[in-house]
Amino acid sequence: MSLGDEHEASGGYGGTGQTRTRLPGGGGDVYGGARRGGRSSRSLVTVVGVVVLLIAAIAFANRGGDDSSSDGGGEDKPEAAATAATGTKPVQSKTSDIPTGFAHDQQGAQSAAANYSIVLGSADMFNKARRHEIIDTVYAPDVAATRQADLDRAYSNEKFLTNIGLSKDGSAPNGQTFVSRVIPVGTKVTATSASSATVEVWYTSLFGMSGESSTNPVTESWYTTTYQLKWMDNDWKVTDFQQKDGPVPVGRDQKASTADDMTKAIEEYGGFTYAR
Template sequence: MSLGDDTGRTRTRLPEASGDPYGGARRNGRSSSRSLVTVVGVVVLLIAAIAFANRGGGDSDAEEGGGDSPKAAATAPTGEKPVSAGASGIPAGFAHDRQGAESAAANYSVALVSADILKPDRRAEIVRQVFVADKQTSLENRFDKAYSKEFLSTIGLDENGNAAPGETYVSRTMPIGTKVIGYSDTNATVDVWCSGVFGTAGEKTTNPVTSDWFTMTLQLRWADGDWKVDSFAQKDGPAPVPGDDKASTAEEMAKAVQEYGGFTYAR
């Protein structure tokens, strides 16, 4: 997956072999054919629409490593009890400290780059749970415009964000680690390094499920007794050298998504 820039462009990886877009396809970072499977398009990945919807977000007042605060703090286990699930299945009740801000950022990244964000009813719930109150109405309107019927159609979904019968749309994000860029009692800026799988699992799909690496930067604000998102942005990488794993079939991928649940992320 490639994250959209301000021009709304996204990058789509096409299968290297004909037939089943999953069966037998192999990814090799040193293959000369790799340059042929990356094209500029306007479909597939929802991050471009998210970036569009988030334009105009306010700036954070977080301290940029001021005082005795380090400029960056890498993720490390602490043994603290994880937060509980809140509304819409999204964790809530994060601690009012740096650790709580990191946990909030990781969990919110998962919600913002999920298949549910494409569904109108679920999208409204996610916005209300994740964002600060004074940004919710404007963001709901921006998301609704970004995820229009026309946009959803380009990635093979109906107006309710559902895939065609026999197909499964996949959009799942896995945070790899977090890093505090700036922190104060009222604001925090956190980078979340992520990997994800995106696309449609189906025998006839032209948008097979692929993976990508990206970093989301979330500006958080302490509001109503919890960390909430004020604004966010994204950039590509850091990405490892691609492996030479054999891609799964569409059936295997759809089954995995249905059978394996996600996690609650705690610092």
């Protein structure tokens, strides 16, 4: 389930809000379905313009640094240099396979919030043992126990699991793949001190069931979650959060992928460890 869907199903990580479950529209198999209405002339001009820009960029990149036919004689040309990463380096340590050990600064707080968003919105949250590991790693000890109890109640709700197509133990039916993935787009620090930080994470989420017989196909949603983080035991820990919808971009005129392509993508493309 996406981070946003998990919030709504459980009342928000700790049952702090009204229970609300968002489910993909039922009926029909959108995979491999028809495109939306035909492209307008404006859309066609935009696409042609992008293609022209790409061709120009490729031609420019392939010009090479030593052009004997060009003017300038023996003038020195700038040397090529690889793009260097900026900011705090990504963390190397993990706890329960979750990135930990973030820097004690604003960059570290943003990296922690982004990485915690990913694991809290993952399909692992539907496995009880794994869910407990995630909560114990991500949350501050003084709130972890309460969050765990509330989330256990939410994720063991049979009606909720049935509605999204999962069995009582949180597993997907044979021949189908359960998808719940969060992809951070950006982060922003809105408040900070030596022992705390408030970080907003804007992200898109994928949630649903990938399979030919799925009635809940994988859909996309957009959210912004504001995390309250506390510096303790040489790392950032979550103490609270607030979530809102969007910002939501305008959808493109793209054909939905087949169930097979979606399943392969989920299985073959891994996630990232985020750092700034």
